[in-house]
Amino acid sequence: MGIVTTNFKVEGMSCGHCTASIEKAVGDLPGVLEVVASLEDKTATVVYEADRTDVAAIAATIIDQGFDVI
Amino acid sequence: MGIVTTNFKVEGMSCGHCTASIEKAVGDLPGVLEVVASLEDKTATVVYEADRTDVAAIAATIIDQGFDVI
Numbered sequence: 001m002g003i004v005t006t007n008f009k010v011e012g013m014s015c016g017h018c019t020a021s022i023e024k025a026v027g028d029l030p031g032v033l034e035v036v037a038s039l040e041d042k043t044a045t046v047v048y049e050a051d052r053t054d055v056a057a058i059a060a061t062i063i064d065q066g067f068d069v070i
Numbered sequence: 071m072g073i074v075t076t077n078f079k080v081e082g083m084s085c086g087h088c089t090a091s092i093e094k095a096v097g098d099l100p101g102v103l104e105v106v107a108s109l110e111d112k113t114a115t116v117v118y119e120a121d122r123t124d125v126a127a128i129a130a131t132i133i134d135q136g137f138d139v140i
Binding site for chain 1: 084085086087088090091136
């Protein structure tokens with residue numbers, strides 16, 4: 001399935017601590033290679049191995065950090 | 071000199087991560103007994119032993135976390 005990049009639309013980030021919490025939590029998921037959360041764009045861009053994790057698991061992790069994925 | 075409570079007016083907190091970062095950093099100072107940062111009130115209320123730390127050291131620590139003390 002290879003390496004996939006998904007751009008999540010995230011509501012509720014208000015500061016650099018918020019982006020850092022998403023980058024840390026999603027970055028710790030197995031199969032995630034890179035995470036960039038943007039306060040300005042209200043996004044989290046995640047590069048991951050599609051056979052090790054998926055959109056649902058990543059979205060759940062973002063939500064678990066207290067944000068909304070829309 | 072005893073135990074003193076000082077209420078700092080803090081600008082720049084936008085979320086619970088911000089209040090947590092202040093509570094952790096100030097709470098780690100020697101002589102600090104209690105810290106409560108309030109997003110709504112834009113304050114950090116700190117209880118400390120006045121012979122072990124002071125307003126300047128606490129304010130510097132809050133500023134060091136990326137906030138303004140006014």
